[in-house]
Amino acid sequence: MRPMKLLAGMVLAAALLAGVGLATRAGPASANNGPHGNYTLTTAACAGCHRAHTAVGTDLLKETNVYALCTTCHAGSVSTDVVHGFQTGSGLPLNGGGFEQANNKPVTSSHIVAGMPVSGTPASGAGTAWGSQNGDNIPVGDLGVGVQGTLECTSCHNPHGSTNYRILKDASNGYPYGPANASKHRWVPDNPDLLDWMNSQVVATVDDNFDYSFNPASDCVGTKCKMKFTSGISVVLVGGTPTTQIDTTKGMNAFCATCHKSYLTLSGSGAAPSTDATHYVYPGTQDALDGKGNVARYRHAVERTYGGSPQQPLRFAAEGTTPGTAGTVKYDAFSCLTCHYAHGSSSAATGFAQGVAPANDSALLFYDNRGVCISCHQTDKMAPTPTPAATSTPVPSPTP
Ligand code: HEC
Numbered sequence: 001m002r003p004m005k006l007l008a009g010m011v012l013a014a015a016l017l018a019g020v021g022l023a024t025r026a027g028p029a030s031a032n033n034g035p036h037g038n039y040t041l042t043t044a045a046c047a048g049c050h051r052a053h054t055a056v057g058t059d060l061l062k063e064t065n066v067y068a069l070c071t072t073c074h075a076g077s078v079s080t081d082v083v084h085g086f087q088t089g090s091g092l093p094l095n096g097g098g099f100e101q102a103n104n105k106p107v108t109s110s111h112i113v114a115g116m117p118v119s120g121t122p123a124s125g126a127g128t129a130w131g132s133q134n135g136d137n138i139p140v141g142d143l144g145v146g147v148q149g150t151l152e153c154t155s156c157h158n159p160h161g162s163t164n165y166r167i168l169k170d171a172s173n174g175y176p177y178g179p180a181n182a183s184k185h186r187w188v189p190d191n192p193d194l195l196d197w198m199n200s201q202v203v204a205t206v207d208d209n210f211d212y213s214f215n216p217a218s219d220c221v222g223t224k225c226k227m228k229f230t231s232g233i234s235v236v237l238v239g240g241t242p243t244t245q246i247d248t249t250k251g252m253n254a255f256c257a258t259c260h261k262s263y264l265t266l267s268g269s270g271a272a273p274s275t276d277a278t279h280y281v282y283p284g285t286q287d288a289l290d291g292k293g294n295v296a297r298y299r300h301a302v303e304r305t306y307g308g309s310p311q312q313p314l315r316f317a318a319e320g321t322t323p324g325t326a327g328t329v330k331y332d333a334f335s336c337l338t339c340h341y342a343h344g345s346s347s348a349a350t351g352f353a354q355g356v357a358p359a360n361d362s363a364l365l366f367y368d369n370r371g372v373c374i375s376c377h378q379t380d381k382m383a384p385t386p387t388p389a390a391t392s393t394p395v396p397s398p399t400p
């Protein structure tokens with residue numbers, strides 16, 4: 001009996017392992033889900049987006065602009081509805097927020113991409129990448145505001161797949177420049193104030209498995225919530241001791257800095273001017289359109305970890321999930337996306353948080369106003385518990 005039971009147990013274990021093998025990926029992988037890459041020689045994918053003779057958009061696209069093209073699928077017909085910011089079916093909020101709605105409300109700020117409706121009219125997508133520094137392509141008088149260009153879904157994603165988490169752009173982005181011309185693939189080709197994309201810049205964590213939604217029930221331990229990508233920070237074994245290492249060219253912080261270059265900061269930046277090369281990866285000045293001119297700024301540090309427990313749920317990038325690292329997965333690395341959504345937010349911008357230059361809106365923030373700040377700081381000065389409100393009798397709703 002005993003050996004038989006053991007055998008049955010082993011078969012069951014093997015079956016479970018096989019199931020797990022199917023459901024998860026072997027290691028930190030890059031995401032090329034949907035019709036976006038890994039093409040075979042008999043692929044049908046091209047027809048999801050291109051027409052050979054009857055296209056109505058440039059690059060032989062079957063829609064007149066990239067937003068219209070992407071949203072033929074990403075507005076309800078596939079699982080990721082980036083227009084309304086939720087996962088079709090489950091209704092859970094997407095990691096990136098949304099372009100027209102987020103958390104079931106109209107957005108109050110977003111990356112405005114060409115073709116998306118803003119007050120009913122398709123946007124041109126023309127915008128300034130704040131913090132991209134000296135703006136050498138900007139006419140005299142605008143120095144320091146940032147590089148101007150046209151933003152599209154394909155400014156950040158490569159529809160044909162990439163080496164990166166969520167098909168984010170990488171060093172090689174196809175015709176017409178080819179893999180050898182990284183600087184021509186920048187958001188504005190060859191612009192000296194922008195950075196080159198890198199291969200495998202943002203790597204999916206081992207537990208990503210195309211997990212597109214933010215679910216506090218499964219993504220948080222207490223108020224520490226995990227994001228499904230690595231930051232520029234990893235934990236490696238140096239002589240057997242787990243040691244934090246920073247690679248400022250890798251991770252989500254570096255991805256955002258490709259356009260918002262000067263916001264990439266090291267620990268201690270809050271006490272040092274942005275011209276200081278010890279605490280700033282790309283030192284320089286900025287005109288934030290706040291009347292202070294093109295001067296040195298002081299910025300919040302991003303390339304570091306956070307050891308505390310936030311007062312309300314906040315998302316952190318994973319540590320130690322890259323190959324050859326200490327192997328433990330911790331979720332306490334800062335990312336731009338600890339405070340921001342990548343696509344758009346419906347957070348409020350009221351009171352002192354209203355009209356803050358240069359963006360003058362809710363700045364893609366994860367919480368209303370400065371809810372992100374109070375999550376980590378000034379935690380000892382909370383208001384006393386209010387006295388319970390007087391109980392009131394519920395008013396019955398009128399019958400129609
Ligand atoms: C999900 C939509 C989508 C799919 C699927 C797709 N493309 Fe594209 N393709 C685009 C978009 C959008 C552009 C414009 C590029 C840009 O805006 O950066 C483009 C541009 C191109 C270009 C010109 C520029 C470049 O990057 O090389 C070629 C060639 C091309 N596609 C070929 C193909 C082929 C062949 C297939 C199938 C193997 C395919 N595409 C599948 C969306 C798609």
Ligand code: HEC
Pocket residue numbers: 031032033034035036048049066069070071072073074078079080081153154157159165166167210
């Ligand atoms: C023909 C349908 C179709 C079109 C058009 C399309 N997608 Fe997708 N895309 C999908 C599907 C299916 C997935 C898999 C996830 C899902 O089901 O929502 C996906 C996944 C993605 C992902 C996540 C990739 C990953 O592996 O994590 C991104 C990013 C994305 N699409 C961007 C775009 C962009 C940008 C465009 C426009 C250039 C576009 N898509 C156009 C069908 C489409």
Ligand code: HEC
Pocket residue numbers: 067070071074080082094095096097099111113151152153154155156157166212213227228229337342343
């Ligand atoms: C400024 C860069 C940027 C632009 C522009 C952008 N994306 Fe994204 N997108 C991202 C990043 C970064 C993520 C990963 C977000 C995360 O994990 O928190 C993402 C995630 C996604 C996902 C996966 C679902 C999710 O929310 O995580 C899809 C699908 C997608 N983008 C499609 C699009 C489409 C379609 C457009 C244009 C309408 C677009 N993106 C424009 C940067 C961008």
Ligand code: HEC
Pocket residue numbers: 129130131253256257260263264265300301302334335336337338339340356357358359363365370372
């Ligand atoms: C600690 C929270 C936090 C982190 C981390 C953070 N931001 Fe911000 N960001 C904000 C807040 C708050 C605003 C609104 C304006 C303000 O108060 O400075 C903002 C505004 C912005 C703006 C609009 C222009 C401006 O300065 O007002 C851009 C662009 C931006 N952030 C990019 C980034 C990038 C890129 C990263 C990562 C390198 C990043 N942020 C990391 C909190 C953060």
Ligand code: HEC
Pocket residue numbers: 109110111112113126127128129130149151155156187252255256257258259260336337340341342359360361362363364
């Ligand atoms: C391809 C270039 C590019 C990349 C990459 C990029 N941005 Fe932006 N970003 C822009 C441009 C252009 C604007 C201003 C126009 C707009 O709002 O669409 C902007 C605006 C912003 C704003 C202010 C939005 C507002 O109006 O309130 C924030 C915050 C921001 N970006 C954060 C991020 C974060 C976080 C990332 C990384 C996930 C990122 N950006 C990646 C180009 C980029």
Ligand code: HEC
Pocket residue numbers: 266267268269270271300301304305306314338339370372373374375376377
């Ligand atoms: C994830 C937690 C977290 C969030 C969110 C956060 N901070 Fe911080 N903050 C830190 C940490 C950690 C440091 C120390 C940074 C360093 O290493 O230089 C810091 C540094 C600072 C400093 C500089 C202190 C000094 O000595 O120079 C100020 C001021 C500050 N934060 C204000 C803010 C504001 C305002 C916000 C909202 C926009 C904010 N923080 C959001 C964790 C956070």
